[in-house]
Amino acid sequence: MARRARVIVVGCSAFGAAVARSLSASGSDVIVVDMREDAFDRLGDDFDGETVTGDGSSASVLRECGAERATHLVVATGRDTVNLLVAELASEVLGVRQVLPVVDDDSLVEILEQRGIDPICPHRICEEEFFQITGLPRAEGER
Template sequence: MYVIIAGGGDIGYHLTKALHQHGYEVLLIEKNRKRAMDLADELGERVMYGDACEVRVLNEAGARRADVVVAATGDDEDNLIISQLAQNFFKVKRVLAVVRDPRHEPLFFKLGVHETICSTRFIFNILEQEVEYGEVLPIGAIMRGEIEVIEAEVTPESPVAGKSIGEIELPPKTLLAAVVRNGQLTLGLANLILQPGDTVVALTPPQHEKQLARVMRGTAR
């Protein structure tokens, strides 16, 4: 698998190292000459100097044969341009974009960039859920951000402890997809009875996260 990463900041640097260590062919593109030279001192030929917003640079990087392009610069506008070029011009099968400002995510989705990583939104959601509901935490998103993946711990005080999944009144369009018990993953079947210590993996629209937290924890704290 060939992966092109645009942006030699912390994300791009560590991702390049990790992919190389796992045997992937990877190229990191950095538009700041000094930064590119510093990275090349450590990463060697896996670093290319250039602006990934330019068709010429992506072409020289071999974008036409890339399996994945990751737009991980520190600028959302650049990441959107890179994603659009990779997806629409070079027909790359999979494009991931880092988004710094959560307000920009809808624009990425609207323009067809469906795999985004927004650390600001992710950390905010974790902090918000942690403060209000304890051990009910968002751990990711799927379907263009329309569905949140939630991890919830069943405590002895939880109103769902001792109930089967089929008995629990869940928010609309919410699914208890899996349960981790004693380190073993089990599908969230309707007849499975939840026990204290279980970790539940749920899927729910973002607008129903708080309601799901109340179901799992009782009255919000």
């Protein structure tokens, strides 16, 4: 029997909440961490996971959430630098197997990729989608 996913989502942004709701509805164990309690309103009444009000960039808060046992950790705060810090902490210190930070800054994306962390880069995803939808040519040497 496959092990049930245990996912921690740091940052109850629109993206973080959407991921948390969907994973919870599909049967994963989900814990959402945010510094603002009202951010959890985005999760809706059907959310079946846990919420923790606290600083997701704190190793002690992540440990309280069971980060060492997490299969995935999604970092979706509104700040790239915070997402980078939490991603490195979760990956390198707490040993979370798959860490997925949302990052827009290309230089931070490169840092994460060099460390073996798979960043989610919204503008790159949108760019890929644009060229797929339109069928327009992309400049030689571009992604």
